[in-house]
Amino acid sequence: MGRYLVMEIRRTLRNVPFLAYTICFPVGFYLLFTQVFGSGSAKDWSAQYMVSMALYGAMGAGLTGVSARIATERTRGWTRTLALTPLRPIGYLGIKLGASILLTLPVILLVMACGFVVNGVRLPVGTWFALVPLLWLATIPFIALGVAIGYSLRDEVASGISVALLFVLSIGGGLWMPVQVFPHWLAQVARVLPSYRAGELSWRLLDGQQPFGSGALLFAAWLVVLLGFAGWRFRKAS
Amino acid sequence: MTELKHPDAVSLRGIRKRYGAVTAVAGVDLTIGSGEVVALLGPNGAGKSTTVDIMLGLRAPDAGRAELFGTRPRAALDAGSVGAVLQTGELIPGARVGELLTAIAALQPHPLPIGQVAATAGVADLLTRRTDRLSGGQTQRVRFALALLGDPSLLVLDEPTAGLDVAARRDFWTSVRGFAAAGRTVLFSTHYLEEADETADRIVLIDQGRVVADGSTTAIRAMAAARNVRCTLPGADPVALADLPGAASVEVHGDAVLVRTTDSDATLRALVAGYPQARDFEVAAAALTDAFLALTRPDAPAEVA
Numbered sequence: 001m002g003r004y005l006v007m008e009i010r011r012t013l014r015n016v017p018f019l020a021y022t023i024c025f026p027v028g029f030y031l032l033f034t035q036v037f038g039s040g041s042a043k044d045w046s047a048q049y050m051v052s053m054a055l056y057g058a059m060g061a062g063l064t065g066v067s068a069r070i071a072t073e074r075t076r077g078w079t080r081t082l083a084l085t086p087l088r089p090i091g092y093l094g095i096k097l098g099a100s101i102l103l104t105l106p107v108i109l110l111v112m113a114c115g116f117v118v119n120g121v122r123l124p125v126g127t128w129f130a131l132v133p134l135l136w137l138a139t140i141p142f143i144a145l146g147v148a149i150g151y152s153l154r155d156e157v158a159s160g161i162s163v164a165l166l167f168v169l170s171i172g173g174g175l176w177m178p179v180q181v182f183p184h185w186l187a188q189v190a191r192v193l194p195s196y197r198a199g200e201l202s203w204r205l206l207d208g209q210q211p212f213g214s215g216a217l218l219f220a221a222w223l224v225v226l227l228g229f230a231g232w233r234f235r236k237a238s
Numbered sequence: 239m240t241e242l243k244h245p246d247a248v249s250l251r252g253i254r255k256r257y258g259a260v261t262a263v264a265g266v267d268l269t270i271g272s273g274e275v276v277a278l279l280g281p282n283g284a285g286k287s288t289t290v291d292i293m294l295g296l297r298a299p300d301a302g303r304a305e306l307f308g309t310r311p312r313a314a315l316d317a318g319s320v321g322a323v324l325q326t327g328e329l330i331p332g333a334r335v336g337e338l339l340t341a342i343a344a345l346q347p348h349p350l351p352i353g354q355v356a357a358t359a360g361v362a363d364l365l366t367r368r369t370d371r372l373s374g375g376q377t378q379r380v381r382f383a384l385a386l387l388g389d390p391s392l393l394v395l396d397e398p399t400a401g402l403d404v405a406a407r408r409d410f411w412t413s414v415r416g417f418a419a420a421g422r423t424v425l426f427s428t429h430y431l432e433e434a435d436e437t438a439d440r441i442v443l444i445d446q447g448r449v450v451a452d453g454s455t456t457a458i459r460a461m462a463a464a465r466n467v468r469c470t471l472p473g474a475d476p477v478a479l480a481d482l483p484g485a486a487s488v489e490v491h492g493d494a495v496l497v498r499t500t501d502s503d504a505t506l507r508a509l510v511a512g513y514p515q516a517r518d519f520e521v522a523a524a525a526l527t528d529a530f531l532a533l534t535r536p537d538a539p540a541e542v543a
């Protein structure tokens with residue numbers, strides 16, 4: 001399965017439109033909104049928006065990436081070929097999850113590198129290192145959502161739905177613009193979304209708090225619900 | 239090749255499968271011994287693909303039992319004893335062919351070396367190519383290579399040359415014959431009589447979900463090489479006419495007699511000698527498609543020795 005995982009990652013890294021879409025957008029938005037529109041903006045805004053865009057990028061790579069790969073391979077019959085090998089559906093799912101987690105790393109690291117190099121974001125060394133696993137954890141519910149979509153829908157539909165969900169969740173959850181500038185009613189909605197609660201883990205860390213506050217309970221609930229949803233769709237399909 | 243004690247590579251017993259109101263497989267019994275090269279021949283929609291899917295454990299039959307080497311299909315696939323090229327299924331996009339072969343070989347319990355498989359399947363010059371940039375024939379050879387990676391004792395091919403041009407088909411069958419020459423078992427489905435004739439030792443004719451004829455390729459070819467002898471014969475007795483030398487089937491409509499024969503000379507001589515009142519003789523080659531249809535017509539099951 002290790003070899004298959006390596007192939008899965010390498011073939012995804014060859015997918016130029018996917019990379020452009022998942023890396024260029026978050027990096028570009030980050031630089032645009034901190035350098036161009038927010039020139040001279042506060043360092044804490046640069047740091048906060050850095051983790052927001054890193055999470056948005058990781059969500060994109062995770063949610064849209066995994067749903068498209070699973071849906072395409074199921075729709076076009078590659079999974080039938082795999083069914084003739086000793087690889088079990090659960091092993092296939094394990095490979096997809098492992099590859100999806102690892103494939104969020106490039107965009108997370110690039111956005112953070114932009115923060116450090118371009119915007120001069122300076123954080124304690126421990127915080128930098130804590131951000132990566134925290135952002136990974138924050139991405140898992142969206143990868144689970146992508147898995148559920150991939151096992152439920154045909155390829156084009158799955159891509160469309162996951163892109164739409166990515167935008168609704170990332171904008172609605174205050175990753176593009178902070179919820180502080182949202183109208184009251186929208187901020188109320190945002191606080192219920194998994195994307196806001198996922199971002200909150202990192203934002204709290206930047207504020208010098210420990211990441212898991214009361215909002216982490218809502219995050220954990222979303223995590224359990226979406227993992228359950230993914231598991232149900234997976235069992236239903238295989 | 240794994241040493242499997244069980245002599246039968248494939249054993250299907252009373253397989254039935256319905257999709258809603260449509261009966262795809264209506265009771266198929268089939269045993270294939272180790273080392274046989276068997277063609278599953280039938281028109282589109284005959285139930286070949288469903289039979290193959292059930293044989294490989296990809297679909298559950300409504301009734302009946304499928305075994306490969308005396309075990310469940312899943313267990314045989316896990317043991318690497320079975321390789322298959324299915325009718326549908328694109329390659330995973332974006333991978334290099336060599337990478338893909340390495341990844342799939344790593345899943346198999348006793349894989350063959352990639353180089354050997356690549357040479358057998360004719361993909362040695364494609365290893366650095368991307369799977370989404372191959373021609374139809376190249377894709378099919380890669381799929382064949384994937385089926386060989388586990389070093390299978392049984393190879394199952396479901397219409398493997400559908401959509402390929404003549405040259406690609408010829409190359410493909412050359413590779414399959416190379417595999418079979420090592421004493422391994424091959425089962426392939428096709429609707430081309432020529433492919434069955436050139437590659438198989440045994441042909442199983444399937445139509446409307448049933449096995450309608452099962453015999454050596456020579457016997458089936460003789461059926462396919464049939465000629466039609468027609469004449470006018472008042473008061474013809476179909477039972478007596480069926481005893482004519484070479485006669486495979488007899489049709490009588492009023493005075494008109496049609497004898498389908500595998501030896502038109504002998505049939506004609508006996509007819510002239512035995513029935514002086516017969517007239518208006520006509521001998522014509524039965525078209526391959528006619529013979530094929532005669533064999534696969536459900537109301538006229540052919541007995542082939």
